[in-house]
Amino acid sequence: MASASGLRAVVVGGTGGIGRFILGELVCSPAYTEVLSLCRKETTLPESFNATESDLKKLKQEIIDFDLEKLTVENCKSxxxxxxxxxxxxxxxxxxxxxxxxxxxxxxxxxxxxxVVRCAEIAKAAGVRHVSMLSFSGANSTSMFDMMKVKGEADDAVEALGFERTSIWKPSLVNKGPNATFVEKLLKIFMKTIFVGDLGLTIRFESEQWALGKTEFPPVSRHEVRDILEIMRQAKEAEAKSKDNSDVPVAAAGGNETGEKQAADEQMGKQPTGQQPDCDQGSCGVAASENDDKQEE
Known part of the structure; x- marks a missing residue:
């Protein structure tokens, strides 16, 4: 279980379109007291998080070399x-x-x-108990499609490391709002999407539920779209309940009144509170080639 001083996270890929929202959720969550982002360049949180000075003190950004020859247990375990x-x-x-x-x-x-696997190997060697990684819908190491096969190979390799808890997130097309690529904007016309802010909230919420012993999970969860939507529903309910019980918002997107909050949600690509994203298993089973969180090595 988590230590009395709170949860501590390390994030790789926190400068990308999805990673920034995961980073923002962690920094603005009371459950997390330390967040380390390993990156090639520093980033800022999306403005809609309204992170306080106290929140930002939790965040440390460490610029490292992602060359495989340098990204080793000996060099990076600390x-x-x-x-x-x-x-x-x-x-x-x-x-x-x-x-x-x-x-x-x-x-x-x-x-x-x-x-991805190298970072997970170093984390395992350092005693990290939980790995939570992005994949996408349709990823399978036996697929005839190169993208799906490669992502599936990564999923299998990380699972095989035997973390105490492994969470593999397999969304379909992720709506990144104004940061979406041209292809993503085009595909939104034909495909239903999961909002990037909601995905970040869901990933953060699940990690807290397990670490704080609030929910029992199996050692490995490959969260398909239907699973993501269910955890998202629980996360939003918990967020709303927390706000009802406190004047201080718990999660990053909170703190605004209804109209102001909805505008902020739209800006950050997050589904307005109280509305379910128009996504279901049947219509979200195919990942787009531009679906990825764009991140340098």
């Missing part, structure tokens, strides 16, 4: 020691993979498998 949860949001889009020298599949796999 970053992970004493942490409760590793959140992995590293990603590279297929289009970016095609623009780089060499084969697109190798460039894609370098980030989605080699870097």
């Amino acid at each position: 970053y992970f020691e004493g942490k409760d949860v590793l959140f992995v949001a590293l990603s590279r889009t297929w289009n970016d993979s095609k623009r780089l020298p060499g084969r697109a599949i190798d460039n894609f796999k370098h980030v989605h498998v080699h870097l």
